[in-house]
Amino acid sequence: MLNKLLIANRGEIAVRVIRTAKSLGYRTVAVFSEADANALHVELADEAVCIGPAQVSASYLNADAILEAARKTSADCVHPGYGFLSENSDFSKACKEAGLVFVGPPEAAIELMGSKRRSKIAMQEAGVRVVPGFEGNNSDDDELIKAAADIGYPLMIKASAGGGGRGMRQVDSEADLADNLKRARSESRQAFGDDELILEKAVIEPRHIEIQVFADQHGNAVYLGERDCSIQRRHQKVVEEAPSPFMTPELRQAMGEAAVKAALACNYEGAGTVEFLVDKDRNFYFLEMNTRLQVEHPVTELITGQDLVAWQLTVAEGEPLPLTQKDVALQGHAIEVRLYAEDPAQNFTPQTGTLLRFDPAEGDGIRFDSGVRTGDDITPHYDPMLAKVIAYGKNRNEARRRLITALEKTAVFGTTTNQGFLSRIIANDSFGRGEATTAFLLTEFRDDPSMAPAQIGTRELALGAALFSQGNQQQRAWSNAPATVTPMKLATDSESFNVLVRTRGHRVTVTAGEQQHELELVSAAEGNACIIDNGVRQVCQYHRQGDHLYLQAFGKNLTFKDLTHQPASGSANSGTGQIKATMDGALIDLLVEQGQAVKQGDTLVILEAMKMEHPVKADRDGILANLPVSKGQQVKRNQLLAEITADETAEDTGQ
Template identity: 45%
Template sequence: MLKKILVANRGEIACRVFATAKKMGIATVAVYSDADRDALHVHMADEAVHIGPAASSESYLVIEKIVQACLDTGADAVHPGYGFLSENSKFHDALDAAGIVFIGPGKKAIESMGDKITSKLIAQEAGVNCIPGYTDVVRDAEHAVEISAGIGYPVMLKASAGGGGKGMRVAMNEAECRDGFERATNEARSSFGDTRIFIEKYIQEPRHIEIQVMADGHGNVIYLGERECSIQRRHQKVIEEAPSPFLDEATRQKMGEQSCALARAVDYQSAGTVEFIADADMNFYFLEMNTRLQVEHPVTELVTGQDLVELMIRVAAGEKLPLTQSDVTLTGWAMESRVYAEDPFRNFMPSTGRLVRYAEPQGDGVRVDSGVYEGGEVSMFYDPMIAKLITYGDNRNQAVERMVEALDNYYIRGVNHNISFLNALMVHPRFVEGRLTTNFIADEFPDGFNADLVVQDDPAIALVVAAAAHQLHQERGSLLSGHLAGHEHAAENSWVVMVADQQSPVTVELTDSGYWVGLNDQDYEIETEWSLGQPLFQASINGKRVSVQIETTAAGYKLFYRGAEINARVLSSRAAELSSHMLYKPPADMSKYLLSPMPGLLVKLAVMKGQEVKEGEELAVVEAMKMENSLRAIQDGIVAKVTAVEGDSLMVDEVILEFE
């Protein structure tokens, strides 16, 4: 067995590997950059080695530094996690040369499956269903248009060395093909240093389903069921589940057997994932093979009962797989939500900063894989993932309900995050029914995410919680006034809860176990031990368990519940009446400014002072987390002032230029 494992990664995946290694009695080594000096994975490891500046190109991606860290600490094996060097054959060579075990597949599998063009050819030879397309390298934009016309729109342009949704564009016509080729090429150059692009038919109403395979060095290859990863945004997975609510057993077996055939074709060892796209008729086609552990591996672990990291370690140590295909069973249902530091109300732009408050949910069937802690920093240098929230249930409905409750209880402050959006997806009727495609988010939120779009099963919950919280505030004020002579007064118990322009009269009374609230001729019995200042209002309301995040604001209360974000004011009847006469103050007109929508790097400035621009014309490109974001003019105008230059690091809402 291996004695000491260095994890050539950071964040939650490094913590995840350390947890299994420690369970197995194996010593651990972390590596860290300047930005990660105080990161959780550094504290979890037995030893830690500093490997350079914050930029990954100067730290986590420098092969020589990782190898030297192994030699300095005596690590006899490296687990690469995912991303960074996990699918880099040169890294594999360097470890081999140093006599260090790579916990992953061999070089042949990494090289052949890491290139999407080569992998498709191998898959075809192995008898795996493949999507029609052009598997040679596309020369330029005109060549892309010519090929696409032959295949027939829509098409998908993909970076050959791509992954993680980077270097991918869907083109519905010739103009989108030209623009998509340029964007995909730029992202491929930035992310992978490889500009090769290929094109394939874009499957409409697609579902993204992947098969987890595991193979050892003794000729044994098995598949451990499937994961459905159809809920995606910009080709990045958002929610994953196992098993798929779509597949039948016969199709699952076909996909599994084809995946194992592909693994055998490249002498695969370790954990790997074969990704497929399936259409509405359950036809499925090969997309790619990821020669590493996947982000979404926990859902497979929960439904199979297997620790995939432990299996990877044992295979790397030369052991045989401890189970055969007949031993693999799928029990229950698992869901995973990717919690990101991003603002869903501003087109999901990345968010950075310190986690001022951070509390993970707990409970039956709840698992959190994270690499952060309260007071820690979310850096602009790396992926914005905060954590993976995973829930398990006896069936899909239970797994979904547990996920909804866990999201309600996940408390993050200091950075923007996507929890409201995740919960909005979970409670969406179409998601609950399992009617998924990779276009789900684009179809259901075509104009972006707005919490007002979230359908609440009982809108009154937020109203009665706001009323109860306000009553407790008033009762405390009344109690304090009783200690001041001449200022005694009893607390009122009749209020009007205002949400936007809607006014809802309520009556509130304290009870032995909480509150009684009368709203719209209905009684709400609230049993709770909530006290002022607690961020989570956890209660039983008419027998239903709820958890509402609540904050006191200058204007009232802000509540977060099941994907909705509600700003509520609780006023006396007279104040509510007078509020209808308040004048509306419109927000400042910022239309003459081009603002950076996120923290990021200004990689392109396409205009200069005095230049005339037309609506839709590209003005600048801001890069964040290796993704390019093109900023375009919303109307015709003339540039009056340019306040930024290419290469500037921008803050959110920082002015880039001003129009006349």
């Protein structure tokens, strides 16, 4: 009998595992970095041990520190979650040697399936169809370039040890291959400590469908339906749903049986996911097997009524699977989206900051899996996912409606998120018809307004001004305030607005140029503002922090700053030639030198943050007059990285 479980992870998956383990009577142990000392998973666990500084290499990837934490707390089993050491065969083996039960498959299965190269070869031998490509053993760039000519374009570069889109690139022509190989190797080393690459023929506009499998220590294996993960950005999943709207009973059985065959071929135990690409004719090809619990496992739990973490612990204790294949039943529909601290209007750049308010929506069929709460800091050290938002319904449309409502009613203030982007995907007609493929975000959805800065009109300005004015009334009764006309200056991150604000009782009229808008602010308490706009009474959410107002209204997430009483700034527009860091991170490559001529769009430096590489580009033509940073340097958000001047300016200053 196992008694005490150490969770070798952080964030929402640590929280999720702790809750199931506690419900089954386990004592739980959390591990945490110095940056996570006050994290939710630390608070929920029965015991917790600090395992090092913020950097993942010194904490969550430090196997020795985690094993020492298990020894110190007398834990008898370890759950790796996903990411970090979850698919590290050496860690699995080390747990076993330390007398711990690893809640996952044997190290031999992890090692085999952890290599895209070796796993593809094994699947071919097992009779499972794979995507055509090249799987040379630690091939150098010259060998890969030669193989690419035989495969043809477009093709995919993939990190053999990869996952989550890291080290993955689509290449459309030979001219782009060498540079993409370099970037893929670098990103793979950063993420996995392994830069082995493979090549695959690109399957154009496929479905990405995965099968959840489970196996026990007695030779039993089942599949628990499929998940459609076709909507992806940078090869990372954005939306996951079960069952797939593209699926037929015959295809489900064929893919399920192939997935079970893959699991049995490597003597698998525990939870695993076999991923496939499926073309428009429903031909399917093995991609990889993830030897762990997936981020998107909640949708499978909701349509099967099973707790997959409980299944994992059951298998780890040597018990048989709870169900046979004939007992597995799928009911209803579930959809999951990943709520990230990122800015869709800035190419989805990860965001940092303090969560001034995090208030997940509640309702029938709504599930939030999260590891954060109000007051937490979102740092550059880890993945920027704040929560998984999952909706269940008796059918797909009910699940869609519930998910859209949950996203619209969830308040997240203090950092920019992809909240509006997600709700518009779920509301999209093409998605609603079940037609979305992996090309969806680059085709039907590419011009969606959610990926551009929010449009600010007089209605938004009126609400912002009303809430600022209401806050400035202090002790005076808002409803009894005399009629006044006040000039105000409100700003977003990208523009500012000079307006005239007229207040009479609850009514607020804003004039901006020739445009005017009036609304009534009925009440504003506890972060919820009740307004009457154009005769329609509605409630919006807000948070005021000094001269900043965070607002969720009219289907938009807005941040206003009140500049009315600030002195005029004499600084030049920082958007022209002033190249600044878009997030905290490390400069892993400098591609230019001071004094060099650059063109708009040229990549100047590579910034690594939140496990991804981000190229920082020139925003104008000119001369690189100042490069005040160096390779390997840690930089802060908005820190100056480079200055570009026009040619004549650079010459005048001697550059």
